Amino acid sequence: MKKVVVFDYGSGNVRSVVRMLERVGADVTLTADHDAALAADGLYVPGVGAFHACMTGLLAAGGREVIAERIASGRPVLGVCVGFQVLFDGSTEPTTLQPPPPGLGHFVGVVDRLQAPVVPHMGWSLVQAPEESTLLAGVADERFYFVHSYAASQLLASRVAGYPLVTTAEHGGAFVAAVEDGPLTGTQFHPEKSGDAGAQLVANWLRSL
């Protein structure tokens, strides 16, 4: 049984994440303990709310070091929603924090407000996945649940493995819905709230660990 740590840095509804991982057969621990987070087969980084508040919580819990160390040693990390956004250089989301903390910078690009008639983008959308995607294998034609007002409009480059597979979605314009790059994977949508399609995607990630 693959061991997965859900990084617990005070972000949102992690209970659903834990249940979804259990559903697909993972041995799940919810913790911010560094040794456990480094030792696990997979690290799941959730994130709900405002970018800079999440970033602040993640930094306080030592998330920067844990994620960087795992990537350096080729150990898988999955960031979801704002837990995905923090992997980019930064966000233009307004904040009272001065100076606003930058992102972790594994992916080159900035998270910006969606330009659409109705925002937040809330609901089930189709994605466009590259054929080689292992994350979306078998579910590339399914809809996934999104709830966000900000997204990276494009992935300019990656500082990880360097050959990122980018899955896009549209709301107003195209944006980055998922990235697979060596050990580092991220999704803007919520697999844990995307029903059977989400379960298949999480199972795909688990199998890759």
Next chain:
Amino acid sequence: MSVAVRVIPCLDVDAGRVVKGVNFENLRDAGDPVELAGRYDGQGADELTFLDVTASSGDRETTYDVVGRTAEQVFIPLTVGGGVRTVADVDRLLRAGADKVGINTGAIARPQVIAEIADRFGSQVLVLSADVRRSQHGNFEVTTHGGLKSTDLDAIEWCSRAAQLGVGEILLNSMDADGTKAGFDLELIRAVRAEVDVPIVASGGAGRVEDFVAAVDAGADAVLAASVFHFGELTVGQVKDALRSAGHEVR
């Protein structure tokens, strides 16, 4: 390639049971909430809304328990409303398994709580639940206490202000149409759509599949209904078929 219209069954929960009435009165038992939630998930519901219609705080604990047990087995978004007044209330509901939280009376009493909640958890967790009826003056007014008390708030202005303060969605419930099965209040949907750019969930009045299509045509991003689903008159699948036939994207 746009976002699918969401079809949302609503479960009004009182003391651990689903209840449903007409114009918020004459409540009748409609079943076990966790069992119903599982059934709607199986029918393809895109989201579920639980409204805690109990008055006592003791029964509120029961609702939290229901939400928690549902979240254990249903992997679609859950919205929970009822009795939310503070950031701490939202925190509790999110921990219990809610993905989004509905606020109504608490926001009317102190609008600033909207900004406080949005700052802490983000706009996307907060749904303004607006119980609206037509007033004698010909406008739409906001009511509280299940439609029993009127406020001095114009509904369109209130929705607009709440969106500015930071709600991520509006659950727009027509008290006049609620439970009548005579169709959604399309004029109300159009009026709010013209003023706000957050998603609108149309609620109140669903009877036939055509009603759902009309609500979406009027500008709703999601459609919510209770009794037609609870009492087996319509399935989520039938509603989606009608929406699809009318050219709307569904999951």
